Amino acid sequence: MAITIKKSSKEIEGLIRRVEEISGVDLGVCYQCKKCTSGCPVAKMTKSPPSEIMRRLHLGAGDELLGSDIIWVCVSCETCSARCPMGIEVAAVMDALRILALEKKAEKQEGNVPLFNRAFLSTVRLFGRTYDIAMIAAYKIGTLKLMNDTEKFPTMLKKRKIALLPPTGADRKTVRRIFKKSKHKADKE
Amino acid sequence: MKYAYYPGCSAHSTARDMHESAVAVAGALGINLIEPAGWTCCGATAAHQTDPVLAASLPAANLLKVQDMGLDMVANCAACYNRMKVANHEVSTDPAMRKKVSDAVGRDYDGSVKVRHIVEVLLDDVGLDNIKSAFKRSLNGLLVACYYGCLLVRPHEVTNFDDPENPTSLDRLVTAMGGVSLDWPHKVECCGGGLSMSRTDVVVSLTDSIVGMAKAAGAKCIAVSCPMCQINLDMRQQDIEKQTGTRYDMPVLYITQLLGLCLGISPDELGLNKLMVSPASVIEKIEIHANG
Numbered sequence: 001m002a003i004t005i006k007k008s009s010k011e012i013e014g015l016i017r018r019v020e021e022i023s024g025v026d027l028g029v030c031y032q033c034k035k036c037t038s039g040c041p042v043a044k045m046t047k048s049p050p051s052e053i054m055r056r057l058h059l060g061a062g063d064e065l066l067g068s069d070i071i072w073v074c075v076s077c078e079t080c081s082a083r084c085p086m087g088i089e090v091a092a093v094m095d096a097l098r099i100l101a102l103e104k105k106a107e108k109q110e111g112n113v114p115l116f117n118r119a120f121l122s123t124v125r126l127f128g129r130t131y132d133i134a135m136i137a138a139y140k141i142g143t144l145k146l147m148n149d150t151e152k153f154p155t156m157l158k159k160r161k162i163a164l165l166p167p168t169g170a171d172r173k174t175v176r177r178i179f180k181k182s183k184h185k186a187d188k189e
Numbered sequence: 190m191k192y193a194y195y196p197g198c199s200a201h202s203t204a205r206d207m208h209e210s211a212v213a214v215a216g217a218l219g220i221n222l223i224e225p226a227g228w229t230c231c232g233a234t235a236a237h238q239t240d241p242v243l244a245a246s247l248p249a250a251n252l253l254k255v256q257d258m259g260l261d262m263v264a265n266c267a268a269c270y271n272r273m274k275v276a277n278h279e280v281s282t283d284p285a286m287r288k289k290v291s292d293a294v295g296r297d298y299d300g301s302v303k304v305r306h307i308v309e310v311l312l313d314d315v316g317l318d319n320i321k322s323a324f325k326r327s328l329n330g331l332l333v334a335c336y337y338g339c340l341l342v343r344p345h346e347v348t349n350f351d352d353p354e355n356p357t358s359l360d361r362l363v364t365a366m367g368g369v370s371l372d373w374p375h376k377v378e379c380c381g382g383g384l385s386m387s388r389t390d391v392v393v394s395l396t397d398s399i400v401g402m403a404k405a406a407g408a409k410c411i412a413v414s415c416p417m418c419q420i421n422l423d424m425r426q427q428d429i430e431k432q433t434g435t436r437y438d439m440p441v442l443y444i445t446q447l448l449g450l451c452l453g454i455s456p457d458e459l460g461l462n463k464l465m466v467s468p469a470s471v472i473e474k475i476e477i478h479a480n481g
Binding site for chain 1: 198199201202203205226227228229230232233234235236237238239240241242243246247250254283289292293294295339342343344345353354377378379381382383384386387388389391394395420424427462463465
């Protein structure tokens with residue numbers, strides 16, 4: 001298929017370099033065999049499958065790439081990395097793009113995975129372990145779709161598949177130190 | 190056999206049954222599991238999608254606790270297992286990352302604590318023969334689709350678990366229990382993992398194809414070893430039915446629940462009442478000959 005890209009500026013060169021820097025991947029060795037896309041479980045649900053992302057990066061794509069839907073629909077299953085004949089960690093490229101998308105505040109995607117990740121990590125920072133009820137509440141309030149996918153709640157509570165009380169006994173001090181030192185940005189928004 | 194057992198956060202919520210059945214099976218087979226005091230979350234998918242230092246430091250904090258115990262770590266959750274192994278790999282191969290992680294955690298960590306999955310302990314340390322001789326019941330030819338998902342087998346150069354495309358660890362356990370492990374193509378396909386809440390549509394589509402394939406292969410149940418695989422394949426069958434009209438009624442059990450049943454442990458003790466799709470047909474198949 002034809003790929004249209006916006007051509008050349010210093011800022012554009014920066015994206016491929018930053019991706020290589022964060023992921024530790026040498027993007028130059030990809031020869032577009034498309035094995036990553038063939039095995040990708042979400043290839044059919046995205047407009048830009050992984051091989052296309054690799055090609056766009058080669059061709060000097062800039063920040064517009066961070067709006068690609070694959071970045072937040074990628075399930076991190078690592079099938080792409082496992083099957084790449086050149087040993088490229090495609091999944092690490094996706095992680096790098098996610099980190100850059102958060103950093104550069106790229107446009108929001110359907111489903112709001114960053115919000116879920118924030119809700120998840122907030123409970124870890126507070127309690128040292130995940131606390132599902134708080135995480136789900138934070139996520140639901142954030143999405144403004146409170147009643148979506150909640151019909152299983154009563155059964156899950158009855159089966160004690162969701163803990164009512166927050167977790168106890170975790171070494172919260174070390175976890176707080178880690179969050180402070182790693183200075184990750186998503187948590188502070 | 191003594192190990193530092195890292196239960197993982199889901200052991201106290203969505204995967205209480207994973208935890209309960211592992212502990213019961215370990216007890217029956219003479220495996221001593223000791224929880225590291227104060228263990229904390231591994232960060233899971235949310236951390237590695239957010240910040241590489243955070244993603245390596247959260248596991249490292251736990252690996253240091255295990256180092257102090259002088260034992261190997263045993264993880265039960267495939268995601269925790271994966272994050273621990275990736276952290277070990279990053280810290281031991283990247284000096285800059287080791288420095289950042291040590292700074293975040295407050296202590297130097299060299300990535301040397303050995304991390305094992307409970308299935309590896311069962312097969313490599315206890316051994317199939319010893320497990321077999323402890324069985325009190327058989328699966329009686331039950332047709333089982335063993336499902337491994339992603340996190341045990343990938344990235345293979347880091348986890349080193351079995352074969353990345355056609356793993357057989359769970360299959361060997363099922364065969365030892367007297368079941369028939371099916372040859373089917375979706376052993377290492379992805380269930381959608383952590384996108385269950387944020388992209389339910391994706392997870393429903395992926396689980397539909399996996400459970401559908403198991404059904405087509407003739408499976409009477411699916412055996413798993415990951416809490417996210419379990420809850421996605423089990424709970425999302427309701428959504429699949431609502432959206433496509435197909436009702437699979439496919440019980441999804443942890444391998445430790447099947448092992449527990451064959452070791453004669455009661456279904457309640459193994460948390461079987463916590464499954465969304467009733468495992469009654471599986472329990473019945475095991476009990477038929479045991480009582481007759």
